[in-house]
Amino acid sequence: MQAQLRKSLPQAAIAWFLASPLTLVLAGFLVLPIVMIVIVSFWGATEFSIYPAFLFDNYEFLLSSRVTYAVFLNTAKYALVTWAITLVLGFTVAYFLAFHVRSLTWQVALFLLCTIPFWTSNIIRMISWIPFLGRNGIANSALISMGVIDEPLEWLLFSDFSVILAFVHLYTLFMVVPIFNTMMRIDKSLIEAAYDNGATGFQTLTNVIIPLTKPGIVIGSIFVVTLVMGDFITVRFMSGSQSANVGRLISNDIALLQYPSAAATAVVLLITVLIVIGILLRFVDIRKEL
Template sequence: MSTTTTPSGPPSISPTRTVKAWWQAAPFTLVFVVFFLIPLALTVMVSFWNFNEYELIPDFTLRNYAAIFEGCSTLTDHGDFCVSLSTYLSTLKFCLLVWGLTLVVGFAVAYFLAFHVRSPGMQTLLFVLCTVPFWTSNVIRMISWVPLLGRNGLVNQGLMGAGLIDEPVEWLLFSDFSVVLAFVHLYTMFMIVPIFNSMMRIDRSLLEAANDSGASGWQTLWNVIVPLSKTGIIIGSIFVITIVMGDFVTIGVMGGQQIASVGKIIQVQTSYLQFPLAAANAVILLACVLMIIWGLTRLVDIRKEL
């Protein structure tokens, strides 16, 4: 018997079953501790260390955090923010743009697959086609845009051949536009999957009831489908935001090494062996991401919905 009963309450779990449950969770807990909690604790610890050109100095100092936002209390002579604050705002800008675009595209694709493709086999086929880009590396997918968007790329040649422009468009590549385009291309799938999963769990009788009540297609979408897909939207948003906020490869390649981001700063500081500064930036970035995630999880109880 795995449970025992008491006259005054519901059945209680036996100690033997509790011990078995802990042993089952132990391997996953160990992996979580070794590969997440310990590295995170080391990063936080190093962020308070001192350093010079030659070595790390175990110490407790707020110098690294102060150096990151040094001079940010006032605007520059040109009315701009300090470099660090401008970089964080630029990273947040890319995050919001990519989140909004991936949400629109991901919701539209998921809606089409869930409600307009009736055959389960065709749904599976189209869903697999959405994953085809993931069969190659991110770098290859990014580089594939260069022949299209470059000064002598296919897009510029096509526009000039059609007489729409007289000279190549410069902002198609190595710009904010190309960075956002690459992000949307790379990470829209992370939005499609959870939204599609939420939509497939919607009871179709609710849609029929809304239609019988005289609701229009947009009313059904906004008042029935969107609220019931909220869990998938939040999960997809968490995926996209956390990836984009820490990304530095995409911004480096598609921005032509001319656009700064927090991830890029951390990568540069690490290459110059400024590990305490990089760790401090990583801690601040993690705090920003956690605040965003906390705000998103206030909108829906993900654990309850799942």
């Protein structure tokens, strides 16, 4: 039956037929919601109602406000700092698992150990830092008892430090996984050839391992940057509502029932994220990894 069907239909038609179920799912649950958000972003709103229209008022207000640029700059700061820290940590962990752990059993065991924090929800993992970093928390109590400080450090909690710390805790694994996956595909004979030709460990790292790991680095960077830029609950809790990012801006508009304004902000954020992803994809062709 399948053989007869293949003979009667051209290869292109078979390919489209096989891809149609996934295409319908993506169209219904991804493309259609985005289209609706774009449409609503042009609607008008009053204090008590929302009405369909084609207005640029939401975008005009958004792009003419200094608050918008400050919030986007703060979001970019969180994303950039978190990306840099998770890249260093993720690369280090992946390098250790791929090249220093020889046994496959131990590689799997240690990799699963990295996933233990994901057995609980993000909110629980994030809130667990509050009693640790608080004024009378474990960190301050330990530092005072050791004589390192004389009084509690106020900046440990409800600050940019605590926000970035929570982001790093939540999203480092998203950097570890693609880098580790790419490193495991590296032919070990290339590394041995580098050593045989007199290359040092650092030269092998910079000239062999890092270039071959670029696809994993780019994939991990896309994961981390997009997750941080879209997150709002972490900034709210860990900053004590003293800081904001674009996600919180959208959340506040939704809480005030200003859906057109929230939709316009979401569209601008989406465009910004797509630009960032486009820049990252200029460095490497990740289709080889998929």
